[in-house]
Amino acid sequence: TQLLEQSPQFLSIQEGENLTVYCNSSSVFSSLQWYRQEPGEGPVLLVTVVTGGEVKKLKRLTFQFGDARKDSSLHITAAQPGDTGLYLCAGARGNAGNMLTFGGGTRLMVKP
């Protein structure tokens, strides 16, 4: 059972376009993380959101945690080919990073 649903699964866009990736669940998480994964590598943390309604910005990436701490979104402004990769959301229950529930991932391709 996939507790975290990510959409879309695949996204192919042109350089300069904007995009939003969604991560939805019926469960409440103490925090939600976004990871990016390159081929042949492990996931690398981009951001952690903790408070309901929280918004965090990382250059052209904007992350939002839903008010009820059940969902999150990742918005990329003016996408670049270097943004290409697999984006994963992961929910944590409690304060430990050892039991994460991952979404299915969004594979993003940004064409020059």
Place this chain on the structure above:
Amino acid sequence: NAGVTQTPKFQVLKTGQSMTLQCAQDMNHEYMSWYRQDPGMGLRLIHYSVGAGITDQGEVPNGYNVSRSTTEDFPLRLLSAAPSQTSVYFCASSYSKLPTTGRNTEAFFGQGTRLTVV
């Protein structure tokens, strides 16, 4: 700065064979976990450990064993490999909590082991 090191990177097994995937971390993290990654399913938790001598099952533990005799090492054993265990396996480690905030959920991942069972 090695971080989380997994060996081997690639492995092909025959059905019924056993093997151990190695994982070591040099960050003195208390928590370690094993995940498997299959297409379209993200990562699923197999087993985890909150410290030396303490392990517990995750979402998909069947067919796998773990032990944690030291803080640094957390090997994953496949008892009798099956084609359904063909996957990419990731080991991760994390602190239990940051002294400043009392919480930390960031996991550091190894580069993965790509396992094929034929």
